[in-house]
Amino acid sequence: MSNRAQEARKALGARLRGFRKDAGFRSGRAFAAITGWQESKVSRIENGKQNASEDDIRAWCRHTNTDDQIDDLIATVRHIEELWLEWRRQLHAGAEPRQRKAMPVYEKTRVFRIWHPTLVWGTIQTAEYAAETFRQVIDFYEIPDDKDAAVAKRMERQQYLYKGDRIFNVLLAEQALYTNVGGPEVMRGQLDRLLAVMSLRRLSLGLVPKSAPMHIWPGNSFSMFDGKLVLVETYSAEFSVTQPREIALYGRAFDLLKRSAVYGAPARALIARAVEHLDD
Known part of the structure; x- marks a missing residue:
């Protein structure tokens, strides 16, 4: 769980603990008895170890005479849930809706900062490369x-590379040039695509060589949208970072990763070497 989600859960738990004490329940055991819950459940909720469900909130407010707080508390619970979205929940209807959901974010963003240590970033993928990544997602989840619909929506997202005054700062680790997605022909097309997008005026593509001195560990891939939102992906979930202090940490991480990157001719040389590897 992200730090922001954990902090929000702890704050909610402290608020509920205050309601319990104000209602005269001096201990979690006494409150558990009136609600029919396990004492451990009361403790986990109050200490931010477990998120309260909407039904839990209604019961808590009913027993503490704070019904006027229900709507606000339920809104808080829903916000906490949105900070950490399991991929299964996001993708239950398929991969295309998640791609569609990204479009308004791209529309509003002026400066992008992207870090991918193992794969090519989606917005500069070829259709064939994207198709293989979605095939793996569909199989895994x-x-x-x-x-096909997901690929089409991802390709539609590429329009933002050419529209408006957006700036794209993209960092890939050299491993992304070698991670075999779809076989040699798909990879050859994808590497050619990287060479092509390097000429775009508003896109800066840096590559972090595998032997480059690192100033911070590579970590997970992340995408920064202006200074307002960071999306971080793991195998189980995607979480949103919106707290300014946390966003600043990702900005600092990006700057440290960038110090290890090469651009222009040295970056093209790394791509050419990866193409030669395919030929071998």
Whole structure:
């Protein structure tokens, strides 16, 4: 769970603890007895170890005479849930809706900062490369197969590379040039695509060589949208970072990763070497 989600859960728990004490329940055991819950559940909720459900909130407020707080507390619970979205929940209807959901964010963002240590970033992928990544997603999460629709929506996202005054700062680790997605022909097309997008005026593509001195560990991939939002992906979930202090940490991480990157001719040389590897 992200730090922001954990902090929000702890704050909610402290608020509920205050309601319990104000209602005259001096201990969690006494409150558990009146609600029919396990004492451990009361403790976990109050200490931010477990998120309260909407039904839990209603019961808590009913027993503490704070019904006027229900709507606000339920809104808080829903916000906490949104900070950490399991991929299964996001992708239950297929991969295309998640791609569609990204479009308004791209529309509003002026400066992008992208870090991918192992794969090519989606917005500069070829259709063939994207199709293979979606095939793996569909198989792994066992979701409806809407690969073609998802690819089409991802390709539509590339329009923002050419529209408006957006600036794209993209960092890939050298490993992304070698991670075999779809086989040699797909990879050859993808590497050619990287060479092509390097000429775009508003896109800065840096590559971090595998032997480059690192100033921070590579970590997970992340995408920064202006200074307002960071999306971080793991195998189980995607979480949103919106707290300014945390966003600043990702900005600092990006700057440290950038210090290890090469651009221009040295970056093209790394891509050419990866193409030669395919030929070998």
